[in-house]
Structure formats: structure tokens, C-alpha cells
Amino acid sequence: MNIVICGAGVIGGALAYELSSRGTDVTVIERWKVGGCASGKSGGFLARDWCDGTPVAPLAQRSFNLHEQWAEALGNPYGYRKVDTYSGAKSVRRSLGSRGQNDLAAWLADDVVHRQQLGTPSTTAQLDPEAFTKALVDGAVKNGAQLKFGAVSGLLQTDAGTDVQGVTLEDGTRIEGDAVVLALGPWSLLAAQWLPLPPIYGLKGHSVIFKPKVALPPETIFAEFEDTDGEHLAPEIVPRANGTLYVCGLSGDDALPVDPARVLPEDGGCERLRRVSMSLVPQLADADVIAEQACFRPVTADGMPIVGAIDGYDHAYVATGHSVWGMLNAPGTAEALADLILTGETKQVDLSPFSPSRLAALDPSQLELRAS
Ligand SMILES: Cc1cc2nc3c(=O)[nH]c(=O)nc-3n(C[C@H](O)[C@H](O)[C@H](O)COP(=O)(O)OP(=O)(O)OC[C@H]3O[C@@H](n4cnc5c(N)ncnc54)[C@H](O)[C@@H]3O)c2cc1C
Structure with a gap:
């Protein structure tokens, strides 16, 4: 099974690391730089219980714990520490x-x-976000993942259009895969041209x-x-x-x-x-x-991430909309989404509150204005 992950921010990087650690083939496609966007320029602050009282709480708690385990597994070249x-x-x-x-x-x-x-120090921690994102992608590459640079510009789909089989890049390259994950941060908006996705701001x-x-x-x-x-x-x-x-x-x-x-x-x-x-x-x-x-x-419109399979399509997933908690919630998102892709269900964190279909899909005719 080869999973194509679009975007090498912290969400794409964490998923690549998680899937490749489980022996799954992964291809990551990045338009610009690994961790070049919000994932390299954020605060890198992590909190166990600051999402309590919201649907994000289980994801945040699980992610906070995973950060400690991942820092150990990756050798912590990114200054993870409790504060x-x-x-x-x-x-x-x-x-x-x-x-x-x-x-x-x-x-x-x-x-x-x-x-x-x-x-x-038992409830808050921090890390260098750019070094963390790079360590995830480096870890994935050491596990056998491929990192390719290019701008994703469309999907490879069956004639019926509902089975997603890879992506196309701006230069015409076709990259085939058994599943595609859109982890393009705010640029996930562009994918509303190809799939029914809610607006991402x-x-x-x-x-x-x-x-x-x-x-x-x-x-x-x-x-x-x-x-x-x-x-x-x-x-x-x-x-x-x-x-x-x-x-x-x-x-x-x-x-x-x-x-x-x-x-x-x-x-x-x-x-x-x-x-x-x-x-x-x-x-x-x-x-x-x-x-x-x-x-x-x-x-997203309701402030919560969208993570999961895209309704009505096979082998198409999205993981974005993490707002101010993307660094924190990357490990739990990656773990749950890897479970979903590989086994059809999640074990640690229920992704149903983050279902993409809970929000109305964007009308693609509005897209040019928003993305320009
Ligand atoms: C000022 C600031 C401070 C923050 N502080 C914190 C904090 O302290 N703690 C915390 O948990 N979170 C924090 N965040 C939030 C966190 O940074 C984000 O939630 C997270 O980085 C989002 O990661 P991402 O991978 O979804 O998106 P991104 O980091 O935006 O990654 C998306 C990637 O997709 C690539 N891409 C775009 N278009 C294409 C294309 N067509 N083809 C291929 N690739 C493409 C981009 O180049 C980019 O690398 C902060 C955010 C900001 C702005």
C-alpha cells in the first residue's frame, strides 16, 4: 500500500512518520519547503488540558502524551522540553x-x-516547530518514505470520479497511490476544486x-x-x-x-x-x-480540525484546520488517521467529531477569489 501525502507541514510530516513507522509505503509531496509555513513559524507550545471542555480534548491529551514518546524515539533534535x-x-x-x-x-x-x-511541567511543554517538522520528515525518509517537491494540482481519479488513485503535479507528473491525504494546511482550500471540502480559512x-x-x-x-x-x-x-x-x-x-x-x-x-x-x-x-x-x-468555520475520509469518495482523506493547536495535535491526528486508513477504524481517539462532512462543502465557484 502506498499513501500519497500532500503537504510537508507538521500534519503531513507526522502522518508520514507514523505510517512509515508501521511499514507502510509513503510518498510526501511538498510545493516549497519542509516546515516552511505555519509548521516552521509557530510557537511550538504544547498543553495537555487547554482544550478541555471542547471536542478536541481527547485528541490534545493523547497528542501531549505522544509528544514525550516521539521525542524519545526521534532523539529529540528539536528541543522538546517541559515548561x-x-x-x-x-x-x-x-x-x-x-x-x-x-x-x-x-x-x-x-x-x-x-x-x-x-x-x-506536567501540563505544558514546548519544542522548536521547524526542527520538529523536519525531524518527522527525516524520520519518515529513514523509514523508507519518499519526499518529492512539486505543486499538487489535481487528483488521479477513475472515470466515475469517485475512486482517488493519486495526484497530478503542476509540471504534469503523475504520482499514483492507493490513497491520498490532503494535509495542505490553509492551501487545502485549493482541493475544494476536486473534492467536496468545507472552506478552510x-x-x-x-x-x-x-x-x-x-x-x-x-x-x-x-x-x-x-x-x-x-x-x-x-x-x-x-x-x-x-x-x-x-x-x-x-x-x-x-x-x-x-x-x-x-x-x-x-x-x-x-x-x-x-x-x-x-x-x-x-x-x-x-x-x-x-x-x-x-x-x-x-x-475551519467551527474552529475544529477536519480529519477523516471524504464522503462519497474512496481512498481520499483530509487532515487540516488545526488552527492554533497544530503542533500539539499532530501526533494524535497522525496516529488516528493512520489507524483509519490502514484498518478502517480508530483506536485511541475518535475522529468522528472532526468529520469533513459535518460542515457544508465550499462552492468551487467562490474559490478563485478566496485563494488569490
Ligand atoms: C503565529 C502562529 C503561532 C502558532 N503557535 C502554535 C503553538 O504554539 N502551538 C501549536 O500547537 N500550534 C501553533 N500554531 C498552529 C500551527 O502552526 C498550525 O496549526 C500547523 O502548523 C498547521 O500545520 P499544517 O501541516 O496543517 O499546515 P502548514 O504548516 O501550512 O503545511 C502545509 C504545507 O503544504 C504545502 N503546500 C501548499 N500548497 C501545496 C501544493 N499545491 N502542493 C504541495 N504542497 C503544498 C505548504 O508549502 C506547506 O508546507 C501557531 C500558528 C501560528 C500562525
């Missing part, structure tokens, strides 16, 4: 009260108040990576920041095991370009994020800035 997680708030316009006696996250600026513990976010002169502790901060113009931002501050510090929390307005290589920061976006970061973390004043970047996370 404390705190909140904090700052306004540059008004006093938010005094910091009080607590000394949580002592490396934040003195005027960051409302510090509370949101997670402990791409929400843009900016991020900056610093290299501070001093090492910061294994702690993650979810801050609230009121800027000079009164706008409220929610920066996520992640000091990483490799000594860098990642900050995100500023959205963007651009539409999703069809070519992932054309996703760029918007004017002033990263500058503002840099200024906000330095106001929250004084050690960043003399830090080097090693990346200023933007990416789109894939979101």
Missing part, C-alpha cells in the same frame, strides 16, 4: 496595579503585573525570533499588552532550548497567496512586535533579531 507557563499583563497607557509579592517569571519587566501560573500571524545575550529559563508567557494606541495584543513569549526567544501575537490582513513562498510579513508588523517584546522582556534590548516572519494557520 512552566505564566500569564502577565502590561499597559503603556495606564497603571494596571502593582505586581505584588509574587516573583513568577522574574525575567519579565518589573511593570508586568497579574502574573499567575497557567501550566506546570488562512489566518495570518507575525512572529519574531531573538537571540538574547543571556539564557532565559524554561518558561512560557501568555501576556496581555495594551499599546500606546489602546489596541490590545496577546503576545506569546517562548524562550527555547536552543537559547533563542520566539514571540508571536500580531495578526495580519493579507489574503492567502496560492504560492506559500509569497507569504511575507506586512509593513510594520514585525517592527511593532519587536517593540512590544522589548517592552515586556528587558533582556531583548541588546538581543540579535534572527527572524522576522509571517504565516497562515488553517481554520
Whole structure:
């Protein structure tokens, strides 16, 4: 059995690793770079119980546990570690009260108040997302998977059209397979031309990576920041095991370009994020800035992933829409989808809440506008 996986983000990479670890032949097709999109530019923050109370909770809990096992199996070249997680708030316009006696996250600026513990090392962790995604694809390749570069532009289907037997690439190449999985992140939208898929929206976010002169502790901060113009931002501050510090929390307005290589920061976006970061973390004043970047996370109409077989078609699957929890939920998604593809049922996590058919399919005539 050969499974064709479209997209080498964290979801495609995790599925390739899982399937190939079980001895299944896999071909991964990537248009641009492994982990070049949201999967390489996200916070890489993981939480066991932050999805509790939603249908995603079992997937998140299972995935959180799998992360620990996968880090061991893969040799952890991606800085997976357990962390404390705190909140904090700052306004540059008004006093938010005094910091009080607590000394949580002592490396934040003195005027960051409302510090509370949101997670402990048994409930929160982090990793370098680009290194993680690359480790998954490298692991899959070591297991025998093939990685091919090219833009998926259509499906190979039987005359009746309902049995999917591979994909075609923009250059005309045909890649045959026994099943096809669309793991194209927000670009899964393009596949609504070929299959009945609900709309997938791409929400843009900016991020900056610093290299501070001093090492910061294994702690993650979810801050609230009121800027000079009164706008409220929610920066996520992640000091990483490799000594860098990642900050995100500023959205963007651009539409999703069809070519992932054309996703760029918007004017002033990263500058503002840099200024906000330095106001929250004084050690960043003399830090080097090693990346200023933007990416789109894939979101569905009800905010939940779509993972499973596509109704009315044979051998066609989709796995996307993980929104702000794609890094967290990749292992559980891969495990459950591999079960479904290989055995027809899932063992650990029930995928039925994520069925693609729970949402109305997109009218393909709207597609050009959305993807341009
Ligand atoms: C700023 C930000 C911070 C985040 N922080 C966190 C976090 O802390 N924790 C967490 O769990 N999640 C976080 N996320 C969410 C997470 O990054 C995403 O949910 C996840 O990366 C989505 O992975 P994916 O594989 O579905 O999509 P992508 O990473 O977008 O991968 C899709 C791949 O498909 C490729 N592709 C596109 N078109 C084609 C084509 N035609 N043919 C072949 N390949 C193609 C792309 O090049 C890309 O490599 C964050 C997201 C953002 C934007």
C-alpha cells in the first residue's frame, strides 16, 4: 500500500512518520519547503488540558502524551522540553496595579503585573516547530518514505470520479497511490476544486525570533499588552532550548497567496512586535533579531480540525484546520488517521467529531477569489 501525502507541514510530516513507522509505503509531496509555513513559524507550545471542555480534548491529551514518546524515539533534535507557563499583563497607557509579592517569571519587566501560573511541567511543554517538522520528515525518509517537491494540482481519479488513485503535479507528473491525504494546511482550500471540502480559512500571524545575550529559563508567557494606541495584543513569549526567544501575537490582513513562498510579513508588523517584546522582556534590548516572519494557520468555520475520509469518495482523506493547536495535535491526528486508513477504524481517539462532512462543502465557484 502506498499513501500519497500532500503537504510537508507538521500534519503531513507526522502522518508520514507514523505510517512509515508501521511499514507502510509513503510518498510526501511538498510545493516549497519542509516546515516552511505555519509548521516552521509557530510557537511550538504544547498543553495537555487547554482544550478541555471542547471536542478536541481527547485528541490534545493523547497528542501531549505522544509528544514525550516521539521525542524519545526521534532523539529529540528539536528541543522538546517541559515548561512552566505564566500569564502577565502590561499597559503603556495606564497603571494596571502593582505586581505584588509574587516573583513568577522574574525575567519579565518589573511593570508586568497579574502574573499567575497557567501550566506546570506536567501540563505544558514546548519544542522548536521547524526542527520538529523536519525531524518527522527525516524520520519518515529513514523509514523508507519518499519526499518529492512539486505543486499538487489535481487528483488521479477513475472515470466515475469517485475512486482517488493519486495526484497530478503542476509540471504534469503523475504520482499514483492507493490513497491520498490532503494535509495542505490553509492551501487545502485549493482541493475544494476536486473534492467536496468545507472552506478552510488562512489566518495570518507575525512572529519574531531573538537571540538574547543571556539564557532565559524554561518558561512560557501568555501576556496581555495594551499599546500606546489602546489596541490590545496577546503576545506569546517562548524562550527555547536552543537559547533563542520566539514571540508571536500580531495578526495580519493579507489574503492567502496560492504560492506559500509569497507569504511575507506586512509593513510594520514585525517592527511593532519587536517593540512590544522589548517592552515586556528587558533582556531583548541588546538581543540579535534572527527572524522576522509571517504565516497562515488553517481554520475551519467551527474552529475544529477536519480529519477523516471524504464522503462519497474512496481512498481520499483530509487532515487540516488545526488552527492554533497544530503542533500539539499532530501526533494524535497522525496516529488516528493512520489507524483509519490502514484498518478502517480508530483506536485511541475518535475522529468522528472532526468529520469533513459535518460542515457544508465550499462552492468551487467562490474559490478563485478566496485563494488569490
Ligand atoms: C503565529 C502562529 C503561532 C502558532 N503557535 C502554535 C503553538 O504554539 N502551538 C501549536 O500547537 N500550534 C501553533 N500554531 C498552529 C500551527 O502552526 C498550525 O496549526 C500547523 O502548523 C498547521 O500545520 P499544517 O501541516 O496543517 O499546515 P502548514 O504548516 O501550512 O503545511 C502545509 C504545507 O503544504 C504545502 N503546500 C501548499 N500548497 C501545496 C501544493 N499545491 N502542493 C504541495 N504542497 C503544498 C505548504 O508549502 C506547506 O508546507 C501557531 C500558528 C501560528 C500562525
